[in-house]
Each structure stands twice: as C-alpha cells, then as structure tokens.
Amino acid sequence: MESLQKSFDHCAQICANSGSNFISAFRLLPQRERQAMEAVYAFMRLADDLVDDTQSTDDARLFLGLFQTTFLEALKDPERAFSELPSSNSPILSLYFIFPAIYETIRQYSIPTQYFLDVLHGIQTDLEKNFFQTVEELENYCYHVASAVGLICLHIWGIPAAQIAPDADTPIFRAAVSCGKALQWTNILRDVLDDAQNDRLYLPLDDWNCLTLQKTKTSNQNPMTDEEKKNLSSLIKNKILAENCSDFLPVIKKNLARAEQFYAETVPLAEWIPKRNRKVFLLMTSVYHRIFEKISQTPEIVFNQKVKLGKIEKIKLYFRIFFNKKFSNEAKHLAKNKKSVKMN
Incomplete structure (x- = not known):
C-alpha cells in the first residue's frame, strides 16, 4: 500500500491540478488540517471524475459501485484490500493512491x-x-x-x-x-x-x-x-x-x-x-x-x-x-x- 506521506502528496497534486477556487482557501489552514482537506477533496474529485469520464452510464454505475465497495473493504482491512497495485485501467487505481491519506483523515478526526x-x-x-x-x-x-x-x-x-x-x-x-x-x-x-x-x-x-x-x-x-x-x-x-x-x-x-x-x-x-x-x-x-x-x-x-x-x-x-x-x-x-x- 502507498506510504502515508506519498498519499498526502498525491492528494495535494490532485488539488493543484483541479483549478478549484476552494484550493487556495485550504492554504489558510494549519498544515494538519490542510492535508486532511486535500485528502477529502481528492476523494470527492476522483469519485466525481469516475462518473464524468465514463461514456456509458452502465459502466459509470458499475465503476462507482466498485469504488464504494473497495472503499468500505479497505476501511476494514487496508492491507488486504490494497495488497497489490491495481491494473492501470482499473477504476480503483486512483483510490489506491489516496486511500492511506483518507483513512488517516477519517481516523484522526473521527469522521463517520x-x-x-x-x-x-x-x-x-x-x-x-x-x-x-x-x-x-x-x-x-x-x-x-x-x-x-x-x-x-x-x-x-x-x-x-x-x-x-x-x-x-x-x-x-x-x-x-x-x-x-x-x-x-x-x-x-x-x-x-x-x-x-x-x-x-x-x-x-x-x-x-x-x-x-x-x-x-x-x-x-x-x-x-x-x-x-x-x-x-x-x-x-x-x-x-x-x-x-x-x-x-x-x-x-x-x-x-x-x-x-x-x-x-x-x-x-x-x-x-x-x-x-x-x-x-x-x-x-x-x-x-x-x-x-x-x-x-x-x-x-x-x-x-x-x-x-x-x-x-x-x-x-x-x-x-x-x-x-x-x-x-x-x-x-x-x-x-x-x-x-x-x-x-
């Protein structure tokens, strides 16, 4: 599984590439909170892009379901869910890179x-x-x-x-x-x-x-x-x-x-x-x-x-x-x- 710091860095890169107005606001936060916000934004952005970038509605529905199922399984057992790198065309590849950061954010802040x-x-x-x-x-x-x-x-x-x-x-x-x-x-x-x-x-x-x-x-x-x-x-x-x-x-x-x-x-x-x-x-x-x-x-x-x-x-x-x-x-x-x- 991706290291925690690399995962947070990956989230930060997703935010930087997004062009969102909100990203500049994150800089007003202390580092710990800023990294957590970047992890949350990256999670939402990737789930959204998974749907937007898929031509077929049926495929988008399937990919989003797989994204959610993998997310829930990884919360229970991160090492097992991401024991190896998903294939390059897998809809959960992006989740592999950001999951350690989002997992740590959920744990640190007791987010339901x-x-x-x-x-x-x-x-x-x-x-x-x-x-x-x-x-x-x-x-x-x-x-x-x-x-x-x-x-x-x-x-x-x-x-x-x-x-x-x-x-x-x-x-x-x-x-x-x-x-x-x-x-x-x-x-x-x-x-x-x-x-x-x-x-x-x-x-x-x-x-x-x-x-x-x-x-x-x-x-x-x-x-x-x-x-x-x-x-x-x-x-x-x-x-x-x-x-x-x-x-x-x-x-x-x-x-x-x-x-x-x-x-x-x-x-x-x-x-x-x-x-x-x-x-x-x-x-x-x-x-x-x-x-x-x-x-x-x-x-x-x-x-x-x-x-x-x-x-x-x-x-x-x-x-x-x-x-x-x-x-x-x-x-x-x-x-x-x-x-x-x-x-x-």
Whole structure:
C-alpha cells in the first residue's frame, strides 16, 4: 500500500491540478488540517471524475459501485484490500493512491463513514435522474452532494463529533445542513444554462409546472404522470436552449428566495468554528454568496451565461476576510437583510 506521506502528496497534486477556487482557501489552514482537506477533496474529485469520464452510464454505475465497495473493504482491512497495485485501467487505481491519506483523515478526526457514503449516493443520483419533481427531492439531493461534505469539513475544522453526528438534532448540525443547501442551490442557479445543455434540470419540476398552469389559467390537481414529467422537463430545457425563457423568471426568483433562507440559517455556523479554521469557512461560503448576490441582482443572467467572480472580486473577498478582525461582520454579510435565526 502507498506510504502515508506519498498519499498526502498525491492528494495535494490532485488539488493543484483541479483549478478549484476552494484550493487556495485550504492554504489558510494549519498544515494538519490542510492535508486532511486535500485528502477529502481528492476523494470527492476522483469519485466525481469516475462518473464524468465514463461514456456509458452502465459502466459509470458499475465503476462507482466498485469504488464504494473497495472503499468500505479497505476501511476494514487496508492491507488486504490494497495488497497489490491495481491494473492501470482499473477504476480503483486512483483510490489506491489516496486511500492511506483518507483513512488517516477519517481516523484522526473521527469522521463517520456514512458521510462519505452519502456523497457517493449523491453522485449515484446524477446517474439515475436528470430532473427533480419536488423541492423536497432537491433538498435531499443537496444534502447528499453538499451538506454531507460540509459535515466532513466541520469534523476537520474542530467541531465536536457528537454535535455533528449523522442525524444529530443540534443547532450546529441544522446550520451545517442549511449551509450545504445554500451553496448547492447557488450552484444549481448558476448552472441553469449549462445543465440544460447537458440534458439536466435541477430546479423543482413542480415550480415550472405551477408556472405553466398559471400561464394557461388552468388548474390540475392530479399528479403528473412519468411521461408528463419527462415532456415538461424536455419542454423547459428546449426553451432555455432556444433563449425563449423570459417568462421563466418567477421560477428563478422563487429559488433565489429559498437559497436566501438557507443562507440566513447558516449565519450562526461561523461562531462555532474554532478561530484557527474559521477564515477558510468564511472564504469558501463568501465566494458562493457573492455569486448568489450577482444572480439576485440580475436573475435573467442565468439563461445566458454562467455567473463567475473575476480575479479582482476574489481578491477583495480574500482581503475582507483575512484582515477583518471582527469575523462576525462577514458572517452576517452572508445573510444580508435577514434576521439571524434563533438558536433553538
């Protein structure tokens, strides 16, 4: 099996090659926490790439299943699971190199295995579905692909494990779940056009259906059939691609309001994170909140382009967080014009 230091180095290289905005934020962490974050990022990235880089959905499903099975077996007996180097074309070759680092991270920070399985379940969902009917379905998806990742990070950043155990009924757990939903909802709003080009529609189908019924001045209390769901999803995606979507703005605004509420519920989270790790959280969330603000200012922009932050905007965010002694000012900025949620 790969040595521990080589494994951490391999994770760091995956992060460096990714070009992700989050990687620069990791540098704000002490070395131990930074290496752990790089290991977690590498795990998520490799699982994601395993699906994205596979042409056949059936093969992607098979490879992801093998990735998960090997991961679970290796947690029980690392030496046996990786007694020899997998073949060069094996879907678990990448896991071989990063596993010692992720194993040590899980051990050091007492991270529940369930959170890693939750993320893999979210990736699996992308193979099975290309639209979501209800807001509850979308929230569940966001929990798996984003909130679970955040809960892993909070273990690394120093939150007591009992406070953020799976299904914990604590204020910090609820705030962490809302934070993941806020960031993923922003991601979904930002990628409306890209997703339509990839035959995906993440915003709840019920929202689009309500809009259609309002425009036609009809009322239909019957649930949509599977065929009707597929037809409506295709109609919406085609209109987005044809740039014939000015009447879709109410759906975007409705989901901006949902994201805003999730951001408001996130506000208390920063105060619970130990000071030495707080800035990385604020930087990561502030990047997404700034994207959310830009979309809120011009909602129709999502039908024309992917909203991004320029270098100057990122530098301003970095300086505001890094040199702001009163971190709470930045935390409150995440829920601008919103009241702080009650801590109960």
